[in-house]
Structure formats: structure tokens, C-alpha cells
Amino acid sequence: MTAEDTMRRLELLRLEHRDMDMAIGALIVSGTGDQLQLSRLKKRKLRLRDEIAMLEDSLIPDIIA
Template sequence: MSLNLNSPQRRLIALRMEHSDLDALIDQAADKTPVDELMMRRLKKRRLALRDEIARIEQSLLPDEPA
């Protein structure tokens, strides 16, 4: 199956990759001392926004349940 460059499935893959990269970055930053609290808050806020967008796209891709 060929995915359109602007398809929701393609966007979902990109968002999941970015979320994973942020997880790794947050883990690395947490190991450093001193921890930059402002940077950590921004990274975590972005990660949460990505998770919300991923959930929204996944929900839109689910087929409607029959009544």
C-alpha cells in the first residue's frame, strides 16, 4: 500500500517518531546535572501535545461502529 505524502497515516508515523525522539531527549536531559527545568517543561509540554495529536488522528482513522 502506497501512502500519500500528506495522508493521515503518514502524519501519524511522523508524529510517533517525533514523540519517540522527545522521549529519548527528555531521558538524556534528566540524567544531566543541573537539570534545565524550563527546557524540561517545554519538552514535556511538546511531548504531551504530540500524544494528543496522535490520539486525535488515531481516533479519526478508526471506522465508525455500526449502530
């Protein structure tokens, strides 16, 4: 995967993460979401965050001290 591919993937993941955050917030405010649904969305959001962090780390070059 090239750096350009990684940057595109990161942008898509960040967008999905923001969308997931908004969906969770809307369910909480509306009170229509059940706890299982909220839990699943939150877990998905955490997986997205972890994948974003991993890809961001892969873009930073290793520096030998």
C-alpha cells in the first residue's frame, strides 16, 4: 500500500468515524436506540479509531536513534 493509498483510506475511515459519532449521538438524544445497538456502534467506532491510529503510525518513518 502506497502512502497515497494510506492517506485515502485514512480519510475514508475518519469520515466513517465522524458519521458513527453522529449516529451514536442521535440515538442517545432521541432515546430510540436500545443498549445493544448503542454498544455495537460504540465498539465499531473504537475499531475505526484503532485502525486510524495504526495507519497514521504507518505513515511516520522509523527513526533510528
